[in-house]
Amino acid sequence: MNDPLANASAFVLLLAITAYSTAGGVDFGAGIWDLFAGRGPQSRRPRELIDHAMAPVWEVNNVWLVLGIVLCWTGFPLLFQSVFAALYPLFTLALIGLILRGAFFAFRHIAADPRAHYAADLVFGLSSLLTPFFFAACLGAIASGRLAFDQMSVAFGLVSLAATAFSGASFLVGDARRYGFDDLVAYFRRRAILAGFVLITIGTLALGAIGLEAPALLRSMLAGVGLPFVLATMILTPLVMLLLWRRRYVWYRVLTVTGIGSMVFAWGFAQSPYLLPGQLTISQAAAPHSTQLLLLAVAAVLVLVIGPAMALLYYLDQRGALEPPEA
Amino acid sequence: MESMLVLAGEALLPSRIQMAFTLASHVLLVPLGVALPTLTLLMEGIGIWRKDPVALTIARRWSVVMAVQFAVGAVTGTILSFEFGILWPRMMGRFGAAFGLGFAIEGLAFFMEAIFISIYLYGWNRLRPRAHFLVGLTLPPAGLLGAFGVLSANAWMNTPGGVTIDSGRVVDVDVLQALFTRALGYEFWHFLIALYMTAGFVVASVYAVAWLRGRRDHYQRLAFAVPFTIAAALTPVQLLVGDLSARAIASDQPAKFAAVEITWTTRDHNPEVLGGYIDDSGEVHLGIAIPSLDSLLVGYSPNTVVRGLTSFAADSRPNTLEVNIVHLAFDVMVGLGSAGAALSAWFLWILLRRRRLPESRWFYRLAALSGIGSYVAVESGWITTEVGRQPWIVSGTLRVSDAVTDAPANFVWTSLIALVVIYALIAFFFVTLLIKLAERWRREDSGVAAAPEMGVPYGPRSVPGE
Ligand code: HDD
Ligand code: HEM
Ligand code: HEM
Numbered sequence: 100m101n102d103p104l105a106n107a108s109a110f111v112l113l114l115a116i117t118a119y120s121t122a123g124g125v126d127f128g129a130g131i132w133d134l135f136a137g138r139g140p141q142s143r144r145p146r147e148l149i150d151h152a153m154a155p156v157w158e159v160n161n162v163w164l165v166l167g168i169v170l171c172w173t174g175f176p177l178l179f180q181s182v183f184a185a186l187y188p189l190f191t192l193a194l195i196g197l198i199l200r201g202a203f204f205a206f207r208h209i210a211a212d213p214r215a216h217y218a219a220d221l222v223f224g225l226s227s228l229l230t231p232f233f234f235a236a237c238l239g240a241i242a243s244g245r246l247a248f249d250q251m252s253v254a255f256g257l258v259s260l261a262a263t264a265f266s267g268a269s270f271l272v273g274d275a276r277r278y279g280f281d282d283l284v285a286y287f288r289r290r291a292i293l294a295g296f297v298l299i300t301i302g303t304l305a306l307g308a309i310g311l312e313a314p315a316l317l318r319s320m321l322a323g324v325g326l327p328f329v330l331a332t333m334i335l336t337p338l339v340m341l342l343l344w345r346r347r348y349v350w351y352r353v354l355t356v357t358g359i360g361s362m363v364f365a366w367g368f369a370q371s372p373y374l375l376p377g378q379l380t381i382s383q384a385a386a387p388h389s390t391q392l393l394l395l396a397v398a399a400v401l402v403l404v405i406g407p408a409m410a411l412l413y414y415l416d417q418r419g420a421l422e423p424p425e426a
Numbered sequence: 427m428e429s430m431l432v433l434a435g436e437a438l439l440p441s442r443i444q445m446a447f448t449l450a451s452h453v454l455l456v457p458l459g460v461a462l463p464t465l466t467l468l469m470e471g472i473g474i475w476r477k478d479p480v481a482l483t484i485a486r487r488w489s490v491v492m493a494v495q496f497a498v499g500a501v502t503g504t505i506l507s508f509e510f511g512i513l514w515p516r517m518m519g520r521f522g523a524a525f526g527l528g529f530a531i532e533g534l535a536f537f538m539e540a541i542f543i544s545i546y547l548y549g550w551n552r553l554r555p556r557a558h559f560l561v562g563l564t565l566p567p568a569g570l571l572g573a574f575g576v577l578s579a580n581a582w583m584n585t586p587g588g589v590t591i592d593s594g595r596v597v598d599v600d601v602l603q604a605l606f607t608r609a610l611g612y613e614f615w616h617f618l619i620a621l622y623m624t625a626g627f628v629v630a631s632v633y634a635v636a637w638l639r640g641r642r643d644h645y646q647r648l649a650f651a652v653p654f655t656i657a658a659a660l661t662p663v664q665l666l667v668g669d670l671s672a673r674a675i676a677s678d679q680p681a682k683f684a685a686v687e688i689t690w691t692t693r694d695h696n697p698e699v700l701g702g703y704i705d706d707s708g709e710v711h712l713g714i715a716i717p718s719l720d721s722l723l724v725g726y727s728p729n730t731v732v733r734g735l736t737s738f739a740a741d742s743r744p745n746t747l748e749v750n751i752v753h754l755a756f757d758v759m760v761g762l763g764s765a766g767a768a769l770s771a772w773f774l775w776i777l778l779r780r781r782r783l784p785e786s787r788w789f790y791r792l793a794a795l796s797g798i799g800s801y802v803a804v805e806s807g808w809i810t811t812e813v814g815r816q817p818w819i820v821s822g823t824l825r826v827s828d829a830v831t832d833a834p835a836n837f838v839w840t841s842l843i844a845l846v847v848i849y850a851l852i853a854f855f856f857v858t859l860l861i862k863l864a865e866r867w868r869r870e871d872s873g874v875a876a877a878p879e880m881g882v883p884y885g886p887r888s889v890p891g892e
Pocket of ligand 2: 445446576579748816
């Protein structure tokens with residue numbers, strides 16, 4: 100029953116989900132902090148930084164999502180069908196969040212009237228909660244094997260919100276440092292540490308929920324293939340908090356992303372070889388070999404062509420090379 | 427159980443409307459998404475090699491429009507891909523392994539586009555002109571590849587192929603055959619030309635309006651002439667390619683063709699009916715019938731036999747309403763194409779004979795309408811393709827009603843309403859943003875200077891705290 104091609108495609112699918120969770124998470128996290136920035140004049144500076152931090156990369160993130168979904172329906176049509184037939188309400192809510200967010204992010208740049216501006220901020224912030232929660236809730240419903248909105252979905256959704264807020268704050272520290280805004284460095288540093296505590300608390304509770312709802316999954320997370328990734332998350336999250344606490348601004352962003360990526364991996368590996376625990380394995384759901392080969396070829400081209408291009412984009416961006424001149 | 431079935435049936439109508447609405451909205455963004463990079467690069471090239479700063483300014487402004495519109499395209503496109511699962515889960519479960527292939531390629535292409543658009547847009551100041559131009563050169567092929575992927579998926583729905591089915595499940599896929607089905611040959615070229623034509627007319631129409639308002643400088647002429655010339659050169663080609671499409675569907679997708687021509691019974695000496703509609707008994711009302719022309723167009727002889735709607739079982743062909751929609755849409759497409767060709771001939775005549783741009787107000791009035799006209803033509807073409815395929819989602823293989831979701835009808839109606847509202851907001855914000863940009867650029871042209879991208883949400887950053 101071992102099917103290396105299908106396993107490879109499943110791994111690529113997991114990579115796409117991970118990429119969206121981390122890159123998208125940073126972005127949605129910024130949106131969450133926008134929501135919590137409050138109303139008065141003191142909210143202006145954090146908001147401006149958030150705006151600024153989001154502009155260049157955000158539409159690239161959607162591509163990960165699209166890639167994941169295309170991989171899913173082409174590579175694993177049966178999984179796609181059962182997941183969508185059962186979870187369409189959750190996906191719809193996540194999507195509504197996604198487009199509202201995009202639309203109102205644009206709108207707040209053109210809203211002149213302060214009340215309209217405030218409304219735009221609010222919709223933007225709230226939709227930044229909606230999307231990560233409901234996408235992760237879908238993963239929770241898959242992980243339980245029941246494809247229903249229950250404790251597992253809520254647990255996954257909450258972990259996702261906490262992780263998103265954590266990574267958003269951690270990256271905003273970086274952006275604030277780049278511009279030398281010391282007040283904002285302090286502002287987001289405190290929030291990153293706070294979000295870290297929340298993430299650890301909710302993460303632990305979520306493990307408990309997984310234990311109750313899907314003991315087999317918990318077992319392979321704590322005693323099977325998932326273990327290294329669970330450990331990585333458990334070590335890296337406090338480590339990032341410590342670095343920020345001590346104001347040692349090195350590696351913290353890479354470690355944030357690695358920690359959150361490990362969380363996604365922990366789930367993915369722990370439920371292999373099942374795509375839907377107890378119901379559908381990777382090889383049962385897999386499309387014919389020829390299709391898998393094409394998908395893997397596409398993935399290879401992606402890595403070869405897009406990898407360097409992405410790296411270039413992030414490099415230019417991080418060096419500030421993409422700034423307009425001081426007009 | 428019975429009520430479940432009734433509910434499933436009821437979700438069909440809102441699902442079809444939602445799919446049509448979101449696709450029709452998304453496709454409005456596609457022409458500029460695919461073809462504007464080429465126009466922009468052309469302009470940038472003119473700027474670099476002719477050392478024309480005006481051309482560079484134009485290119486730079488177009489690139490901003492490109493970015494904003496890419497962002498909207500990305501959001502509406504993401505919705506579409508989820509909709510395949512939300513609305514048509516059984517189609518994906520059965521045929522995802524074949525139908526999805528095109529989208530895998532599309533995904534790759536959009537990835538490249540998204541990244542290179544960012545670098546291109548942000549690189550105006552920081553990259554050397556030639557390096558910047560080189561980065562831009564990746565955009566047209568990426569757009570082309572993306573259009574290929576989507577069209578390949580759509581062509582597969584029209585003329586499915588390359589799959590081996592065993593007891594309802596796809597057991598083998600011939601990747602090349604599934605990617606390159608018969609319909610791709612004509613759909614791809616016809617659509618590609620439509621994209622470049624549309625982008626050309628749309629961009630030019632903005633500067634036609636500027637001409638009508640009295641702006642007649644080098645900037646306006648250049649920004650009008652380059653895109654309009656491209657569109658004008660492509661329009662006659664499009665008529666030929668469209669004609670090939672029509673002939674091809676006469677044999678590949680005969681039910682669609684019968685709907686296009688409102689042909690009720692199979693016959694020779696079939697007339698071509700312009701306008702008009704058909705009723706449930708096959709009677710054609712209104713409209714102008716040109717005797718034998720349809721037979722002549724299909725087989726170059728009045729004796730050519732053309733299949734009529736009644737040669738298909740009533741539940742395997744579009745119903746009367748759908749037939750009339752298809753026929754009307756087709757006539758609109760052809761009518762607009764012909765009008766565009768006439769306008770193009772006018773332009774090319776003056777350009778080639780007198781070596782200058784037209785100076786007639788009427789010409790610019792029509793040119794100002796050409797942008798909207800092309801959008802309408804593109805939408806009509808898609809309505810012809812999609813409604814003409816009814817009642818099949820995969821031609822001859824899977825019915826739309828068998829593919830639709832089990833979600834309650836109310837759920838789909840609700841999401842449809844939500845989407846219509848949100849899309850209306852997006853359209854409003856999008857247009858407001860473009861108008862604000864245009865106003866600012868006009869102000870700048872009369873003095874004050876700033877980077878064209880300032881203040882664009884998806885563009886490069888402004889320095890915070892200023
Ligand atoms: C600028 C736009 C434009 C113009 C001027 C035309 N078309 Fe078109 N047409 C399209 C834009 C388009 C399109 C939007 O691009 C479609 C939709 C699907 C496709 O492949 O192309 C299309 C589809 C389409 C189809 C259906 C193909 C299928 O279902 O597989 C036919 C038969 C024609 N066209 C025929 C024509 C003819 C005979 C034209 C003029 C003489 C014409 N088109 C002008
Ligand atoms: C981009 C321009 C397109 C437009 C404007 C468009 C328009 C439409 C319309 C009007 C319908 C409803 C037909 C009816 O129910 O009577 C429809 C249905 C549909 N289209 Fe398209 N379409 C486009 C492209 C595509 C492409 C590229 C694909 C897939 C690759 C596609 C897939 C579908 C599906 C799955 C349905 C639903 C089932 C059906 O009604 O046949 N469409 N589209
Ligand atoms: C004729 C049909 C279509 C063409 C040629 C087309 C082309 C494009 C283009 C050029 C873009 C980039 C955005 C822009 O530049 O405006 C885009 C975005 C997108 N389209 Fe379409 N599209 C079509 C229909 C569809 C359909 C049916 C789907 C459904 C799966 C889809 C999915 C997407 C997605 C997911 C994106 C976002 C990609 C990104 O983030 O870069 N498109 N499309």
